[in-house]
Amino acid sequence: MTDNQSPHKAIEVGDGAAIPHKSDSGLFTAWRIAFFGAIALCLFLAFGRSDQYMAIFKFVPDGILVTFKVTLGSILLAIVVGLIAGLGRISTNRFINGLASLYVEVIRGIPLLVQLFYIYYALGRFVKIPDMVSAIIAMAVCYGAYMGEIFRAGIQSIPKGQMEAALSLGMSRGQAMRQVILPQAFKVVLPPIGNEFIALLKDSSLVSILAVSDLLRRGREYASETFSYFETYTVIALIYLVMTLFFSKLIGIMEERLNDGR
Amino acid sequence: MTADNRPMIEVSGVCKYFGSFQALDDISFSVRDGEKVVIIGPSGSGKSTILRSINRLETIDRGKIIVDGMDVSNPKVDICKVREEVGMVFQSFNLFPHKTVLENLTLAQIVVRKRDRQEAEKIAMELLHKVGIAEKAAAYPAKLSGGQQQRVAIARSLAMNPKAILFDEPTSALDPEMIGEVLDVMKTLAREGMTMVVVTHEMGFAREVADRVIFMDHGRIVEEGTPEHFFTNPTHERAKLFLSQIL
Numbered sequence: 001m002t003d004n005q006s007p008h009k010a011i012e013v014g015d016g017a018a019i020p021h022k023s024d025s026g027l028f029t030a031w032r033i034a035f036f037g038a039i040a041l042c043l044f045l046a047f048g049r050s051d052q053y054m055a056i057f058k059f060v061p062d063g064i065l066v067t068f069k070v071t072l073g074s075i076l077l078a079i080v081v082g083l084i085a086g087l088g089r090i091s092t093n094r095f096i097n098g099l100a101s102l103y104v105e106v107i108r109g110i111p112l113l114v115q116l117f118y119i120y121y122a123l124g125r126f127v128k129i130p131d132m133v134s135a136i137i138a139m140a141v142c143y144g145a146y147m148g149e150i151f152r153a154g155i156q157s158i159p160k161g162q163m164e165a166a167l168s169l170g171m172s173r174g175q176a177m178r179q180v181i182l183p184q185a186f187k188v189v190l191p192p193i194g195n196e197f198i199a200l201l202k203d204s205s206l207v208s209i210l211a212v213s214d215l216l217r218r219g220r221e222y223a224s225e226t227f228s229y230f231e232t233y234t235v236i237a238l239i240y241l242v243m244t245l246f247f248s249k250l251i252g253i254m255e256e257r258l259n260d261g262r
Numbered sequence: 263m264t265a266d267n268r269p270m271i272e273v274s275g276v277c278k279y280f281g282s283f284q285a286l287d288d289i290s291f292s293v294r295d296g297e298k299v300v301i302i303g304p305s306g307s308g309k310s311t312i313l314r315s316i317n318r319l320e321t322i323d324r325g326k327i328i329v330d331g332m333d334v335s336n337p338k339v340d341i342c343k344v345r346e347e348v349g350m351v352f353q354s355f356n357l358f359p360h361k362t363v364l365e366n367l368t369l370a371q372i373v374v375r376k377r378d379r380q381e382a383e384k385i386a387m388e389l390l391h392k393v394g395i396a397e398k399a400a401a402y403p404a405k406l407s408g409g410q411q412q413r414v415a416i417a418r419s420l421a422m423n424p425k426a427i428l429f430d431e432p433t434s435a436l437d438p439e440m441i442g443e444v445l446d447v448m449k450t451l452a453r454e455g456m457t458m459v460v461v462t463h464e465m466g467f468a469r470e471v472a473d474r475v476i477f478m479d480h481g482r483i484v485e486e487g488t489p490e491h492f493f494t495n496p497t498h499e500r501a502k503l504f505l506s507q508i509l
Contacts, residue, residue: 168350169418175373
């Protein structure tokens, strides 16, 4: 009856990957046409007249695995970085707050591709770590800034009375944050984090310029050997499309479950 | 003042500004151990602000507030210690929606009072019986009516064994038919000798339970006295006008 009992305030952050809405039901939704169309096209190409496509499909799966590793590693690290940045942004300590705000502003003002190059080569100057690890760190540093804004918005969407109630029971700010605010905020930030995951999955193709053999790079390798650029990139695009659509559906379902839960 | 009669809460010369607006103007009063003080007044008179200053949910700009011997107005004093001893009940209940009723009562007992889970749950169940909603222990707050939620909030506050409880318009967000059940719980507490400071618009409650009524207007205490005095023969015009409007 009071608004503090409805914790599902939608917050709109991120670049809005197409997570299907519940109202998008029916046999011929855009999602279904795209997803099953892409799969049908893949099958048609793979088992069609020419062996050329089959060869491409056989060549790229290593890359899919790398793309997953980079995406998963980056999102997990970005969540940690984002949580710290988000807490920093709402900190009453001026220094911490300033530092977190500076991080967010700087990162958001530099193109992702430039940052990837920069962090990759900057890291390479000081430490010797595998290419994939530094690619993941670079992705996480950039996405951490966006994630930080999601956490900040999520924490601030929890009614003020929750913090007051926790404090008035004698909890410290840290205890109140851990026990009362963050568990509620996590529910609010899950959908936008899902969005970020999809965006990151797509942006992970940028690491192909950093000597990481992800899906796109495997495609490039194949194409430069065989000169069949059109065929290769058709396959690569289809695989990205299937992955993105698959995960956006999955996240959509998770979100629905979450809302039905209670 | 004798030891038995020491003030539990002592407010002296408190001023507070929101920007250039003066919310509190030289507020002084004290609440003895076991006393029930009801603060009334029109909205915007500063009554919630002074209540929230007692456990430093609002900071004050001038004056002094001493609670159970601890100086709340001194920023160096560990406010958590004060808040452990002074419970608060809010207009909007502020139950934790991600926790069950039982967990709402045990959380602070465990993390603040360091009780073990079993002991905390035992205390919680006793209190839920007391406020008459033991059967809802496993439910989430969203499944409860407003009156039930507020009774849980009172029980949550009691679970910390506070020396005093502050009530900030505890019935103002309730549907009329639920006000009675919450007031009944509060009356029970009053009979048991709990020290209470209550901001409310429930004049019947004030009349029945209060040892003292404080009437505020424009950030000042305009009138202070026993309920008989206040409700039958107030001295100030502003208080007379207020009573004529709401009674």
